[in-house]
Amino acid sequence: MPNLRLALAQFDPSVGDIARNGDEVVRWSRRAAERGARLVAFPEMALTGYPVEDLALRTSFVEASRAALVELAGRLAAEGLGGLPVVVGYLGRAQATGSPQNCAAVLYGGEVATRFAKHFLPNYGVFDEYRYFEPGDQLPVLRVDGVDVALAICEDIWQEGGRVAAAGQAGAGLLLVVNGSPYERNKDDQRLELVRRRAAEAGCALAYLNMVGGQDELVFDGDSLVVDADGQVLARAPQFEESLLVVDLELPTASVTAAAGSRFGDGLRLVHTDLGGEPRPRPAQPAGEIAPGLTDEAEIYAALVTGTRAYVRKNGFTSVLIGLSGGIDSALVAAIAVDAIGAQNVTCVSMPSQYSSQHSKDDAAELARRTGLHFRTVSIAPMFDAYMASLGLTGLAEENLQSRLRGTLLMAISNQEGHLVLAPGNKSELAVGYSTLYGDSVGAFGPIKDVYKTLIFQLARWRNEVAVERGEVPPIPENTILKPPSAELRPDQVDSDSLPDYDLLDSILDAYVEGDQGRDAIVARGFEAAVVDRVVRLVDTAEYKRRQYPPGPKISPKGFGRDRRLPITNGWRRG
Numbered sequence: 001m002p003n004l005r006l007a008l009a010q011f012d013p014s015v016g017d018i019a020r021n022g023d024e025v026v027r028w029s030r031r032a033a034e035r036g037a038r039l040v041a042f043p044e045m046a047l048t049g050y051p052v053e054d055l056a057l058r059t060s061f062v063e064a065s066r067a068a069l070v071e072l073a074g075r076l077a078a079e080g081l082g083g084l085p086v087v088v089g090y091l092g093r094a095q096a097t098g099s100p101q102n103c104a105a106v107l108y109g110g111e112v113a114t115r116f117a118k119h120f121l122p123n124y125g126v127f128d129e130y131r132y133f134e135p136g137d138q139l140p141v142l143r144v145d146g147v148d149v150a151l152a153i154c155e156d157i158w159q160e161g162g163r164v165a166a167a168g169q170a171g172a173g174l175l176l177v178v179n180g181s182p183y184e185r186n187k188d189d190q191r192l193e194l195v196r197r198r199a200a201e202a203g204c205a206l207a208y209l210n211m212v213g214g215q216d217e218l219v220f221d222g223d224s225l226v227v228d229a230d231g232q233v234l235a236r237a238p239q240f241e242e243s244l245l246v247v248d249l250e251l252p253t254a255s256v257t258a259a260a261g262s263r264f265g266d267g268l269r270l271v272h273t274d275l276g277g278e279p280r281p282r283p284a285q286p287a288g289e290i291a292p293g294l295t296d297e298a299e300i301y302a303a304l305v306t307g308t309r310a311y312v313r314k315n316g317f318t319s320v321l322i323g324l325s326g327g328i329d330s331a332l333v334a335a336i337a338v339d340a341i342g343a344q345n346v347t348c349v350s351m352p353s354q355y356s357s358q359h360s361k362d363d364a365a366e367l368a369r370r371t372g373l374h375f376r377t378v379s380i381a382p383m384f385d386a387y388m389a390s391l392g393l394t395g396l397a398e399e400n401l402q403s404r405l406r407g408t409l410l411m412a413i414s415n416q417e418g419h420l421v422l423a424p425g426n427k428s429e430l431a432v433g434y435s436t437l438y439g440d441s442v443g444a445f446g447p448i449k450d451v452y453k454t455l456i457f458q459l460a461r462w463r464n465e466v467a468v469e470r471g472e473v474p475p476i477p478e479n480t481i482l483k484p485p486s487a488e489l490r491p492d493q494v495d496s497d498s499l500p501d502y503d504l505l506d507s508i509l510d511a512y513v514e515g516d517q518g519r520d521a522i523v524a525r526g527f528e529a530a531v532v533d534r535v536v537r538l539v540d541t542a543e544y545k546r547r548q549y550p551p552g553p554k555i556s557p558k559g560f561g562r563d564r565r566l567p568i569t570n571g572w573r574r575g
């Protein structure tokens with residue numbers, strides 16, 4: 001059996017920065033060549049970044065991507081890499097109609113050897129690909145060193161038939177799939193199972209390459225992997241880290257004999273590109289590594305850190321600002337920020353009012369001491385008194401004023417010092433509208449907006465335990481984790497005064513938001529009808545707040561954002 005040394009470049013592209021992404025393709029291709037790879041692949045739309053959203057509808061952007069692809073082919077050859085076939089995703093257009101397409105190409109010998117477009121387009125959850133792209137209709141097969149490699153793009157393997165079935169019918173020796181597959185909790189297990197099933201269906205080995213990094217609300221976790229035809233994992237890249245996965249594959253001798261243009265299932269037309277090369281023997285020291293997977297908490301925390309770091313850096317900031325209350329939410333956000341960009345780049349402000357307890361001030365200061373982040377205290381009391389003297393506010397208006405003064409203060413410091421403000425709201429609060437508009441909801445990015453309160457506690461404990469295991473100081477003070485959550489907007493206030501206990505609330509939210517179950521179905525599961533009705537009503541009437549909330553990293557199958565699109569003005573009250 002011939003050997004193919006394959007390299008999967010699991011890198012972090014930047015949306016819209018075609019020049020930088022092109023440079024990265026050259027850099028990683030050079031590394032692949034140095035490691036003896038005979039074929040190197042880059043993720044879905046690596047040249048433009050992914051997803052490009054409505055940039056796909058801009059002719060100037062499509063043309064820039066197409067021109068950059070041709071230029072990249074020449075540049076690779078000029079830099080001595082013309083003999084290494086490079087599979088790279090880009091934004092292209094259909095020849096017949098000129099419509100945008102989600103494409104990939106093989107660059108070889110200074111030229112674009114072949115191009116093809118994604119066959120199946122995802123149009124659910126966060127994806128809108130019918131809005132942008134025309135589907136492709138080719139089965140691209142690349143012959144390299146006596147092995148036939150069929151190529152596909154992400155959703156192509158998530159739906160039945162298509163290129164998977166066609167690759168099997170054509171007799172390909174390897175199915176190489178390039179992806180932009182956003183992170184969700186437990187999706188790594190789902191992908192592994194999918195990849196194994198598709199390898200069996202195609203009857204050949206399958207190489208799955210995903211990108212890493214963050215793009216607005218999406219986080220990409222990498223976790224690229226290669227399985228043989230029996231589904232056995234031959235190589236696996238680390239999660240959330242850039243890496244070059246190099247693997248030696250013993251593959252069947254090329255056997256695709258159908259004529260170019262032959263049709264396969266789903267009407268796919270075979271385009272066979274023979275790059276030549278002799279079959280190679282198995283090397284004395286075969287390549288291939290299997291990175292260990294992360295635990296559930298480690299994976300979620302890494303996603304939050306990755307998403308936050310990417311947002312801050314890709315938007316040109318170096319530092320962030322957080323209002324630190326001594327409570328668990330802002331404490332976890334501060335810990336994430338420190339892990340993402342370093343304590344020296346994180347500033348926290350304690351903004352006590354007349355209702356702030358001593359422990360809240362002490363706990364905030366203690367977190368700062370433990371992590372080494374910049375910390376200062378600005379009392380909101382004089383500003384509060386000035387407002388009260390002018391307006392004479394009471395009740396909720398008085399409570400919200402405190403939160404708004406803090407929001408204004410944070411934005412003022414941001415303007416003055418150039419830090420990006422992080423919003424500390426969690427998913428439970430966002431679900432029921434338990435935050436003050438233009439108050440604690442101000443900010444550019446919400447690192448924990450897709451994390452339920454019960455999971456916040458779990459992550460805080462986990463982060464502290466990791467620190468202990470590493471012999472470091474746990475970042476989050478014990479008291480912050482142990483005390484009952486409170487907004488401290490009036491004397492002795494605790495969250496449980498106005499909300500069901502978080503265990504109960506999160507269980508109902510899980511059914512209503514993640515599970516999309518109706519009110520009756522949730523009650524039928526044994527939850528008290530009055531509590532369900534209240535939670536459903538709170539969720540439904542808080543849509544206006546969620547739409548004004550900053551973006552934040554999606555970690556669940558249904559983040560508030562593009563995964564869940566409901567009207568703000570909505571008279572439907574039956575869940």
Ligand SMILES: Nc1ncnc2c1ncn2[C@@H]1O[C@H](COP(=O)(O)OP(=O)(O)OC[C@H]2O[C@@H]([n+]3cccc(C(=O)O)c3)[C@H](O)[C@@H]2O)[C@@H](O)[C@H]1O
Pocket residue numbers: 396399400403429433434435436437438439440486487495498544
């Ligand atoms: N459909 C709609 N579309 C657009 N805007 C709408 C609207 N309905 C009301 N509004 C506007 O929104 C205002 C009400 O919203 P808002 O001003 O935020 O005030 P509101 O939601 O009434 O009160 C804030 C709630 O969040 C809780 N909170 C605040 C701060 C921190 C925490 C915490 O522990 O984390 C909890 C607080 O206890 C209270 O229950 C209305 O006065 C109105 O101006």
Ligand SMILES: Nc1ncnc2c1ncn2[C@@H]1O[C@H](COP(=O)(O)OP(=O)(O)OP(=O)(O)O)[C@@H](O)[C@H]1O
Pocket residue numbers: 322323324325326327328329330331349350351352353356360406424429440485486487488
């Ligand atoms: N005394 C304070 N000093 C600084 N920031 C504060 C203070 N109180 C509230 N905040 C800011 O407002 C956010 C909302 O705080 P609040 O205490 O109302 O609710 P919470 O959701 O329980 O959050 P946390 O667990 O962080 O306290 C906090 O996360 C923090 O960013």
Ligand SMILES: NC(=O)CC[C@H](N)C(=O)O
Pocket residue numbers: 044122127153154155156158179180181182
């Ligand atoms: N980019 C894509 O086609 C992604 C769709 C696919 N279902 C995934 O999440 O992995």
